[in-house]
Amino acid sequence: MPSIKAYGATSATDPLVPLTIERREVGPRDIQIEIKYSGICHSDLHTVRGEWGDRPYPLVPGHEIAGIVTAVGSEVTKHAVGDRVGVGCMVNSCRECVNCRRGQEQYCLGETVFTYGSVDRDGTITQGGYATHVVTDEAFVVRIPQGLPLDAAAPLLCAGITTYSPLRRFGAGPGKKVAVVGLGGLGHLGVKLAHAMGAEVTVLSQSLKKLDDGKKLGADRFYATSDPATFEQLAGEFDIVLNTVSAKLDLDAYLSLVASGGTMVSVGAPPEPLALNAFSLISMGRNYAGSMIGGIAETQEMLDFCGEHGVTAEIELIPADQINAAYERMLASDVRYRFVIDTATLG
Known part of the structure; x- marks a missing residue:
């Protein structure tokens, strides 16, 4: 896959800046997603500023991802090109431990691979949703019901x-x-x-x-x-x-x-x-x-419930060049109630 545009941190102390990052090629069980919207979570700020431990830089945050499937691997069965999908806080796990087998991948006893700042099972460092595209194993991609607007649905993937x-x-x-x-x-x-x-x-x-x-x-x-x-x-x-x-x-x-x-x-x-x-x-x-997030099956259950009951986040949609300002406003509790990035503004 060609290089893509993103927004991320180059250190724990500098503002986030436009970046160019590489995504892996679409493997047999992978899904390529054109990211339409990416929510901003308070944990993004903690992570990029090194407050929750060291992370490799450059680091692209974002684990409230909503978009459209643009390519699928040869063995993919859950999703098809054109589907409305989301990616939350994790993109892989050992899939073998007792917790993974129970559908609680967030509590993986091997190692939960988080959407950004983690070492994936292929040895690459994961980069998150403040970007135009992402490639993710189909097992960690969920369907967003038709009744939910993608921008207001994005924060459901974490919050x-x-x-x-x-x-x-x-x-x-x-x-x-x-x-x-x-x-x-x-x-x-x-x-x-x-x-x-x-x-x-x-x-x-x-x-x-x-x-x-x-x-x-x-x-x-x-x-x-x-x-x-x-x-x-x-x-x-x-x-x-x-x-x-x-x-x-x-x-x-x-x-x-x-x-x-x-x-x-x-x-x-x-x-x-x-x-x-x-x-x-x-x-x-x-x-x-x-409690920490939920497993993939429960996340899909949550989205289906929200689709049935019309539950979405209250959001403020922002362009990418306002991410740093949004972080400061978030610290000041000046948001009602979730910032969401329009990734089309990554240009």
Whole structure:
């Protein structure tokens, strides 16, 4: 395949710049995708700035990829040229360990190959979706339903599955009360998905400034966590507390909101360890869990669910030359609720 245009980092400290990168030739089980849109995830910023460990540069981020199939290998059976498809956070795994066999490739005991900054099984370094094309094994490509616009569907490949998976795992649905902590890129989809599942949804945000947004997204109630009365009023109320923020939280305070036998699950990744009192769990038989994206089958299930219920991300579409500005705005929480790159602007 010829060289393609991309946007990426050349170091942990310099701004992202236009790049030319190579993609591998389409192998027997590969799919070539013309990328139409690529979402910007907060983890992109952490990774390119070296905050989550060393990565090889140049590095093209992006793991919320939506596009059109333009070529398929001779052994491909799942997809055909012209299909609307997506690629999420991973592009390979060992496929042999117990977790891979269970459809939980994200927890591969061999080595999950992430969409960028990982060593693929052929020895190449993966490069992500801030680019015009990508070549990916068909096993890690999912179908985007016709009813979902590609630009607003792109963030579902990370933010969508990150919130869908724990909501499904812990039984969000009719008769259940779900609290979503934080109303950002992850949280806004957590609210939409929990609402679509039939749960009663409460947003727990630092202030009430996004109250109107929360109600429009499907929240039944909205409380400010800066008000100590919130924790008194809502004590022991929720079957599921979905924590989407990456900030340091008082876990004991938030666990006090969980009903007996209920679960608080964290999908945000704070940079420092969090402490909790064991009695916050023991005294009411509560659970505290973590979750990371979902397997490929569950990601397809999530997309199909979103297609059936009309769930998409709230996005701001930007050209490639605004990526660095978008990173700064993301740090300032100045986005409602996900930036998506129009890759046609890579030129």
